Amino acid sequence: MYYVRKRVAVSYSGGKDSALAMYRAVQLGYEPVCILTTYNSEAGRSWFHGLPTEILEQIAETLDVSLELVKTGSGDNYAADFTAALKRMKEEQGIVGCVFGDIDIEEHFRWCDSCCRNAGVESVFPLWQEDRRALVRETIDLGFKAMIKVVRLSVLGEEFLGRTLSGEVVDAIVRCGADACGENGEYHTFVWDGPLFQRPVEFRTGSVIRTGDYGILPVYDDIIAGKVRDAAEAFVKFRENHQI
Secondary structure (H helix, E strand, O other), X not given: OOOOOEEEEEEOOOOHHHHHHHHHHHHOOEEEEEEEEEEEOOOOEEOOOOOEHHHHHHHHHHHOOEEEEEEOXXXXXXXXXXXXXXXXXXXXXXXOEEEOOOOOOHHHHHHHHHHHHHHXXXXXXXXOOOOHHHHHHHHHHHOOEEEEEEEEOOOOOHXXXXXXXXXXXXXXXXXXXXXXXXXXXXXXXXXXXXXXXXXXXXXXXXOOEEEOOEEEOOEEEHHHHHHHHHHHHHHHHHHHHOOO
């Protein structure tokens, strides 16, 4: 008998939980066809994880799915914009559901499920109610490369920024009093390689930015960064040659 896989979108932040949820969804028989990422147009980056458009485009390409940027503010329109994006993907790409990487925070579950119900699609939670530390361990064991990109400085120091999750790093996070999974906002990650990725995402990091209680390690598209660097070097040589 011929089996038709259910086409779904994935609510994708760029972090470890959404990456693992997408992987689990594939194992469950779903077919991810697009990733939905909420996007702060004013900042030119995704909400929460702060990934620029070029990086998000790379991620979508290497995962072999389309990218849907949900451009929204932080107010009441957030849910409406996300719901509208789901409706659009239902019409344009035939999705029947959306996959989320939430684990056990009931408020998050209700928000995601409400958006899906209003859009007329199924909400899928492959990680729901599972042990947080076990999920981090599974992410690492599967071979996902997740770099710590954001830390809450009242809990974790800047020395964690740029480190790739490993058993040793997770142990250190727990010793600091943080949740192993960072589910309470202690840290956020950027997954740049692993299962489902056809190739690693090319990127480079910038200088640490401190804002409020958070330390942020900017991530840039490596190809664009290289072009900017080459242009800067060419400009310097031009000035030297022309004694400007």
